[in-house]
Amino acid sequence: xxxxxxxDGNALPTVETARKLGVxxxxxxxxxxxxxxxxxxxELSIFSVMWSEHCSYxxxxxxxxxxxxxxxxxxxxxxxxxxxxxxxGDGLACSFKIESHNHPSALEPYQGAATGVGGINRDIFTMxxxxxxxxxxxxxxxxxxxxxxxxxxxVVKGIGDYGNAFGIPTVGGELFFDESYNTNPLVNAFSAGxxxxxxxxxxxxxxxGNPVFIVGSATGKDGIHGATFASEDITDKSxxxxxxxQVGDPFMEKLLLEATLEVIATGHVIGIQDMxxxxxxxxxxxxxxxxxxxxxIDLDKVPTRQQNMHGWEIxxxxxxxxxxxxxxxxxxxxxxxxxxxxxxxxxxIGEVIAPGDNDTGRLYFYQHGQLxxxxxxxxxxxxxxxxxxxxxxxxxxxxQEFKKFSxxxxxxxxxxxxxxxxxxxxxHPNICSRRWVAEQYDSMVGTATRTTxxxxxxxxxxxxxxxxxxxxxxxxxTVDCNSRYVNADPFIGAxxxxxxxxxxxxxxxxxxxxVTNNLNFxxxxxxxxxxxxxxxxxxxxxxxxxxxxxxxxxxxxxxNQSSDDGxxxxxxxxxxxxxxxxxxxxxxxxxxxxGDLIYLVGTxxxxxxxxxxLYSYRGVKQSxxxxxxxxxxxxxxxxxxxxxxxxxxxxxxxxxxGGLFVALAESAMFRKLGFDITTDEGFRKDAYLFGEAQSxxxxxxxxDKQQAFEQLLSGLNTAFRQLGTVTGEGFVVDGQxxxxxxxxxxxxxxxxxxxxxxxxxxxx
Numbered sequence: 001x002x003x004x005x006x007x008d009g010n011a012l013p014t015v016e017t018a019r020k021l022g023v024x025x026x027x028x029x030x031x032x033x034x035x036x037x038x039x040x041x042x043e044l045s046i047f048s049v050m051w052s053e054h055c056s057y058x059x060x061x062x063x064x065x066x067x068x069x070x071x072x073x074x075x076x077x078x079x080x081x082x083x084x085x086x087x088x089g090d091g092l093a094c095s096f097k098i099e100s101h102n103h104p105s106a107l108e109p110y111q112g113a114a115t116g117v118g119g120i121n122r123d124i125f126t127m128x129x130x131x132x133x134x135x136x137x138x139x140x141x142x143x144x145x146x147x148x149x150x151x152x153x154x155v156v157k158g159i160g161d162y163g164n165a166f167g168i169p170t171v172g173g174e175l176f177f178d179e180s181y182n183t184n185p186l187v188n189a190f191s192a193g194x195x196x197x198x199x200x201x202x203x204x205x206x207x208x209g210n211p212v213f214i215v216g217s218a219t220g221k222d223g224i225h226g227a228t229f230a231s232e233d234i235t236d237k238s239x240x241x242x243x244x245x246q247v248g249d250p251f252m253e254k255l256l257l258e259a260t261l262e263v264i265a266t267g268h269v270i271g272i273q274d275m276x277x278x279x280x281x282x283x284x285x286x287x288x289x290x291x292x293x294x295x296x297i298d299l300d301k302v303p304t305r306q307q308n309m310h311g312w313e314i315x316x317x318x319x320x321x322x323x324x325x326x327x328x329x330x331x332x333x334x335x336x337x338x339x340x341x342x343x344x345x346x347x348x349i350g351e352v353i354a355p356g357d358n359d360t361g362r363l364y365f366y367q368h369g370q371l372x373x374x375x376x377x378x379x380x381x382x383x384x385x386x387x388x389x390x391x392x393x394x395x396x397x398x399x400q401e402f403k404k405f406s407x408x409x410x411x412x413x414x415x416x417x418x419x420x421x422x423x424x425x426x427x428h429p430n431i432c433s434r435r436w437v438a439e440q441y442d443s444m445v446g447t448a449t450r451t452t453x454x455x456x457x458x459x460x461x462x463x464x465x466x467x468x469x470x471x472x473x474x475x476x477x478t479v480d481c482n483s484r485y486v487n488a489d490p491f492i493g494a495x496x497x498x499x500x501x502x503x504x505x506x507x508x509x510x511x512x513x514x515v516t517n518n519l520n521f522x523x524x525x526x527x528x529x530x531x532x533x534x535x536x537x538x539x540x541x542x543x544x545x546x547x548x549x550x551x552x553x554x555x556x557x558x559x560n561q562s563s564d565d566g567x568x569x570x571x572x573x574x575x576x577x578x579x580x581x582x583x584x585x586x587x588x589x590x591x592x593x594x595g596d597l598i599y600l601v602g603t604x605x606x607x608x609x610x611x612x613x614l615y616s617y618r619g620v621k622q623s624x625x626x627x628x629x630x631x632x633x634x635x636x637x638x639x640x641x642x643x644x645x646x647x648x649x650x651x652x653x654x655x656x657x658g659g660l661f662v663a664l665a666e667s668a669m670f671r672k673l674g675f676d677i678t679t680d681e682g683f684r685k686d687a688y689l690f691g692e693a694q695s696x697x698x699x700x701x702x703x704d705k706q707q708a709f710e711q712l713l714s715g716l717n718t719a720f721r722q723l724g725t726v727t728g729e730g731f732v733v734d735g736q737x738x739x740x741x742x743x744x745x746x747x748x749x750x751x752x753x754x755x756x757x758x759x760x761x762x763x764x
Contacts, residue, residue: 084552109154129193141182510578522567
């Protein structure tokens, strides 16, 4: 059924109608039970979007509830507000969140990605927080495919154009390629903002007679049934649903940001919520359910872009740059005056009503003087009457097969092959520089980004406080997930995703605080896919508890699956924030000077499992997750932060994709330096240099700090070993020059552009 197909509003829907809208037969029966009658088409459409996976999390909420949600710093628990809220001290809080726009980006990458950026930023500033930085996590298929190149270019341009025009810096992110994403790319957008603790706006509605306003852009037919579209597999017919892809306007969003913050500052706002997925119906129902009041809404008053829109089209439209605002009665002119000043629509479309007897809030929608929908808000929403399912899950057959891998089944590297592997990794699209992407993003707008000219393992942004111009704290942030690890072992892989995010923050000099997650999986009705989801949630929860980083919220994106390619690699993307207390604690990843000493902190292992070296160079696709121990990881990060606090390290860089060699190369290339190191004969050379065993960090140390450095680590019972020294040129391992610095930097910096713009070599 086309999302814009005109249906007979007088004909009562059937089970077949419900099925076409994504409503199961048992859910259709439940709707009739809730209403005490058959729903009309508008009401069924309302339930179809509100009970879609995208809005209700009906197939995931039972497991999401098991994640740790609280800490001393938490100001809003998962699901309570538009985004997570964490106390960062001094009367300030950080609001942050990550969300997906995968399905729209698969069909229309530019607008799909652009509106994803717009939506995540609205979640932040509807809380009264001014966004200060953005990140993104992107997954695409084989980069040699024309379709993949089209998707990458469209998504990156969409993110860049919207974010740059909106005026919030994009300060980092991640990019990963694998054939499992050929049909279903993943586009996850993260935003963080700062707000004073006592000035947070709520997503609620109460107070009988209080006016309800729609503000921002006019409502059109874009995005109708977008939430339902995002809750089904991509198929050959998905292109017929292009109207489900929204269209964004970053300049309108900038006006909406300033007007919204000004309106919130008046103190007259009862509640405010972004109109994202499911549009007006989502905002009215969620706010009413939370405030345990109802609303009467006149859809004729909603500003529209097209004439003769049906009521269900107005209710379900996902047109961008819109908010629903409930304000104190009698303050209408104040609110209108502010939005008029910013030349934005501000129209009262209804008012708050009493909940009624034995009811927590009812919604009445009128059009042309007729009641076209009468639905209970509480029964529509997550945590209310929306269905919650325990789905069947079953361990996939491949899981035990992957565990059979033996490192002895592949030859070690030696001689000239060392150089071949080094060049392969430096030029691989999963490892090489993301400069082609980053140059399309404005990372300097606002001039608060501290890692533009001196990169760290996490992005670091200065927190500005007008009342305290000498304020020293900075916010560190990162997004992380190696989906190959998660596919190999979802329980361990998800723990690694959390741990690497925390490790990036720790290496940058920050204390990890809290997590937002974007859980990207295939079809939840496939038991093997749902097993991946369950195991990943369990692993994530265990790691978050260990690091004291509660989950503040996020997004679940199921149905990233197609008949041709099957499900994507399970990808539980972790967005994590941390706090850098003083500027001098921010630690670079780059070697600082020739002659500095190079150390490995942590324990090497004879392990190449799931490494980029094994997967793409050796062509071995089946192996378990890399060696990992959560307690060891936690102790390592505690030690790293003590090293930084003590001032005994010049640089810190975690070992991840590409292992020790890539970490050495990245630390050396920034200042066009080199390194000369010696490996340990007790380990295979490929495992030592290219293996991706976890809980290892590369540091450089000034000679005059060597004694203090070694004494500190010895006192902490943390394993370490001196590898060699920073040199002026060349990457030397055991006396063999693998590649010159200039040649390495050329490969690393330009390979991605060559692949996407030129004629690349085949990526195995």
